Amino acid sequence: MVGVITGRMNIAYAQSGGPTAVINRTMMGVVDAALMSGRANHIFAAKHGPKGLIENRFVDLAGITGFQRENVANAPGQALGSYRKEPTDEEAATIVCNLQRHDIRALLYNGGDDSARAAAIIQAAAASSRYELQVFHVPKTIDADLLANDHTPGYPSAARFLATAMSWIDCDNRSLPGVYIAVTMGKNAGFLVASTALARNPEYEDSSPHLIYMPERLFDEEQFVHDVKRVYGQFGRCVVAVSEGIGKLVDGKFTELVVALGKSLGGDGFGGLTLSGTISLADALVGIVKEGIEGVRVRGGTFGYEQRVAAGAVSPIDRVEAYDVGRYGVYAAGLADGGSKNIGSCGVSWPDWTSLSGRTTEGGSVVIVQRPMNELVNGTPEQYSATLNLVPLDVVAPPKAKGLPLKKFMPPEFISPNGTDVTPAFFKYAGPLVGDIERFGRLELPEVGPDEK
Amino acid sequence: MVGVITGRMNIAYAQSGGPTAVINRTMMGVVDAALMSGRANHIFAAKHGPKGLIENRFVDLAGITGFQRENVANAPGQALGSYRKEPTDEEAATIVCNLQRHDIRALLYNGGDDSARAAAIIQAAAASSRYELQVFHVPKTIDADLLANDHTPGYPSAARFLATAMSWIDCDNRSLPGVYIAVTMGKNAGFLVASTALARNPEYEDSSPHLIYMPERLFDEEQFVHDVKRVYGQFGRCVVAVSEGIGKLVDGKFTELVVALGKSLGGDGFGGLTLSGTISLADALVGIVKEGIEGVRVRGGTFGYEQRVAAGAVSPIDRVEAYDVGRYGVYAAGLADGGSKNIGSCGVSWPDWTSLSGRTTEGGSVVIVQRPMNELVNGTPEQYSATLNLVPLDVVAPPKAKGLPLKKFMPPEFISPNGTDVTPAFFKYAGPLVGDIERFGRLELPEVGPDEK
CATH class of the missing domain: 3.40.50.460 (Phosphofructokinase domain)
Incomplete structure (x- = not known):
């Protein structure tokens, strides 16, 4: 187990798989939480996800300006570019090597089940080369078919x-x-x-x-x-x-x-x-x-x-949640605390993030769990409520060889x-x-x- | 030539051809202008356009309530229902007979080039049975391919x-x-x-x-x-x-x-x-x-x-114009005067309607003519401007037998x-x-x- 890192550090972020209307909000959640923590030196963002990780091509989101933020925070698609690729063992070793060259200690990998699997492969490669790295998968898919998630950013x-x-x-x-x-x-x-x-x-x-x-x-x-x-x-x-x-x-x-x-x-x-x-x-x-x-x-x-x-049909809850899964990833990495709850005003409520049990894990996958809705609670219409949690990567992305269901129905x-x-x-x-x-x-x-x- | 009718009268309205996001605005333009004129007894609206005209099935829009208006004024599609049908000579005679049964003296027929052709067929049938009727075609098509129109409601x-x-x-x-x-x-x-x-x-x-x-x-x-x-x-x-x-x-x-x-x-x-x-x-x-x-x-x-x-992408100009072609049809029928110009606030400007030359015609087609835009006029960016006119039906819908182009490219x-x-x-x-x-x-x-x- 890797302990909570207490000094300043570099983190990395990658967008992978198909685009959504709100995935750039997740990027902004990562950036804002990391910058607000005062403990991120660099936020290395891979160009075209796994491709950039393999080819060692990054930009530094710590240098983002207000204008750039304005350009992309609400733009659909992946501002960093995406790619569909499950890294081979050799490619995973290259990725770990590249992360090491930038002294990156936490990687936030944003995508669907293939991306969660890629995250697990990279986590394993880091372990086998004894490089101290936490890999977090941050959820995204319009299909809402990611295991352990009741839904995923992009779906709403x-x-x-x-x-x-x-x-x-x-x-x-x-x-x-x-x-x-x-x-x-x-x-x-x-x-x-x-x-x-x-x-x-x-x-x-x-x-x-x-x-x-x-x-x-x-x-x-x-x-x-x-x-x-x-x-x-x-x-x-x-x-x-x-x-x-x-x-x-x-x-x-x-x-x-x-x-x-x-x-x-x-x-x-x-x-x-x-x-x-x-x-x-x-x-x-x-x-x-x-x-x-x-x-x-x-x-x-x-x-x-x-x-x-x-972009013309973004759901208010999706808008907030996509941002918060990014923040939560940074929090899970031990970089930032949970910060204030209830961003935005669409009635989304979150648990107290400081109670997060998975915070010192080797890595994991951020998941969204909805509280089942009833018509009325104590006589008043119930408000939507969800919980963010961290679960082991293989819960969201079981290794294919095991023959377990890979997606949710x-x-x-x-x-x-x-x-x-x-x-x-x-x-x-x-x-x-x-x-x-x-x-x-x-x-x-x-x-x-x-x-x- | 039929003179301007000066007493109270009944008019009819029909929606035909494919739906658009704003055709119900045209219906409301017809209704509002007719009711405001104080000279419409009934506004008989055909159910499913030519089908209702042939089968003598109408509702009376003069009885529309605020709630009904709220329901449909901004709803896409045709609230009255539509149909694709060019009436045969026999059907046209039936239509004229049905209009006569309701003492309808003006028919506003809302659609594309097929609808303009249908309007001409009905106008001819009325003439041959010596029934005093004005038939007006009111434009609509997302294809913008209607002759004599620079564009048509629905296209924007x-x-x-x-x-x-x-x-x-x-x-x-x-x-x-x-x-x-x-x-x-x-x-x-x-x-x-x-x-x-x-x-x-x-x-x-x-x-x-x-x-x-x-x-x-x-x-x-x-x-x-x-x-x-x-x-x-x-x-x-x-x-x-x-x-x-x-x-x-x-x-x-x-x-x-x-x-x-x-x-x-x-x-x-x-x-x-x-x-x-x-x-x-x-x-x-x-x-x-x-x-x-x-x-x-x-x-x-x-x-x-x-x-x-x-309905989520209605153009501001389309919203106004779709309404105004309906008003204009009522005006062309001699029922109402032009009323105030510049409804809405999107910079659309209209000519002085009282100067309309076609007002006492036997019928005709309402057309939209755009003033060509230049970048600057007298040093300031030019505002969009269009003119509504009335032209003979066969200008918009030449009889197919003549071998003339039927649509615009x-x-x-x-x-x-x-x-x-x-x-x-x-x-x-x-x-x-x-x-x-x-x-x-x-x-x-x-x-x-x-x-x-």
Whole structure:
């Protein structure tokens, strides 16, 4: 165990994996906490994450100016650049060597589960070369599928964008009724696609999305057509939200739908189609509905990268939490104390940071734990509350060789029995994270008589 | 010619074609002007546009309450519902009959070029049955391709959404460099895809989108790969914006690219692919880049219906203009005078409405004419200014039989000589319409030395 470092020291920070709308807030949390501590000489930030660590390319965030801060603190994406790379043992040794050249004693590695795994690999490399280093993983992923976290910075804002856009699409679909199929990100976890349920205006029974397909439930084309037919029969329209990660069993193995559909068309995939080797999921599902239901207007759309970097849809809680996980990482590194709680004013509350048990660990992963919400506590509506903790790296990123689950899925209590909707428990979970969004009313005027003048 | 009607009268209003973020503002402009005139008995609004006109299904907007107004005035989409339908002669006769049953003397028909054509058909049907009716077309289309209009309500907001989303995507692409291809709406006109140029931060030479493909220029796969290679070579990344309507000549005829690519794969389209009969344009272009450039990360995205109903990205000018074209339609119908100018506070200025020459016409189409912008007028930055006018219906919607152009294209002076960018003239045209959007800065810190401590 490494003790708390009491003198001045150098720390490093790296951004890794896919961008989010708020990851630069985490960078600023790291910078502000480190500078406020008065104990950071340098804050070496790797350019393009693991790439910069391996190639020894850093900038010093201790020298950040107010103008630079203004430029990037609220900009989406990774201001330092990112990269997708799990370091090999050799690369990890190079990283440790580079950190040593800068006398860096703590590395904060900001990303998803791959990044947590990279952090563990670097921590192990430091141990084997007997270099005194603490490696902390700081969470980030729009998919909310990181083990030991109830959600992760980036998720609430991506969810907010999707819920907002789907509330617009509901108005569109009511204007020109038909079937609309929207495909969202979220990898093989349903948290993101489930968030589209928050688009609904509870005042109206037919408010959409009407059907939500999560990867946690196997997809069945026949059932899908049946579901769409039922909704269309009931409301004269149907809005469907589908996760990019839905799939079905092929030879007993979970296979993503676009791959599975490709196989069903023949061994060489889509016949003569070699353009991109695949059809988009939205197009495939539109085709399935068109074949199954005649005479209905069917359209599909696939949300692009805008959903993960939607600076115009940042959730208030995400804004605060993304900053605080960075601060907390610095605190966990023993550099700064917890500082004041309750930054911002969105009702987020944190535990007393000074009680943190993991503070003198060899390293670890910062995790967010939500307190389960109830409607009322002592007769008043409950306020959102979460706890930051530090857990061992391998809790968040089990070594792949162990055969343990590497990611989290939607818990069954969030998924409705029919498998195409979410439950009230999910609304309690995601509602505060996403925050209030604008939902739209209707013009409810009685029809006039045929000859009224 | 029908004279100005001086007593109280009934009018009708219909929404047609695709939704926009602001078309309900036009409805409110109609309602407010008609009610303020004190001369409208009923404002019969057709349910689902032409469908309601044919089926004699109306609500009376004269009875709208403050709550209903609050519900829908700023909601995207068509609160009355829409429909795509060019009435046959028989249907037009039915419509005239239904209007007569309600003693309606003026019909305001709100939509794009198909709607203007429908308005002309109804006007002709009224004339042939000798029913005294004025039919006015009120403009709306996100594509900005309506003849005689410099732009149309709905376009500025859709453009604003796209420019905003592309400024986020620029941050994403800088984080994880690669090639990203975003497909926008816009039919066969380039105005919408061109608006993505407004996402660029002029402070940075590499700010994206780097390449913009408009339908006004024939698409060539080889040149496309060459363009992407060049940009990628220069900046290490490449963001491409492509209109859904791009195409090439096949047997001497303009053919949309997805159709053209399908044909090039064999007479029966995409080999065995029968799912939806087509591949998405984004996927096709991703495939082309992947085949042409090795070892580069290439992704595509297709903006969905959210782009045309983005209530979160309404342009200030669009907000005002959408309302005013509705007011103007009522004024053109001789019901109300022009009222006060300069509603709102976004710097839009209108001509003196009382001078309107078309006021006693048989009907017509409301059009928006922008005054060309110069940088400076008398040494001060020029303010956006536009004129509303009334023109004959067949100017906006020439009868199809005449072989005249039915829609407007981007003028050549908006397209750069290389065909993959816009010109300063386009920025002057679209900049005020879209309004200021948030563009993001960079963290420009010097790299530290390899052994700095």
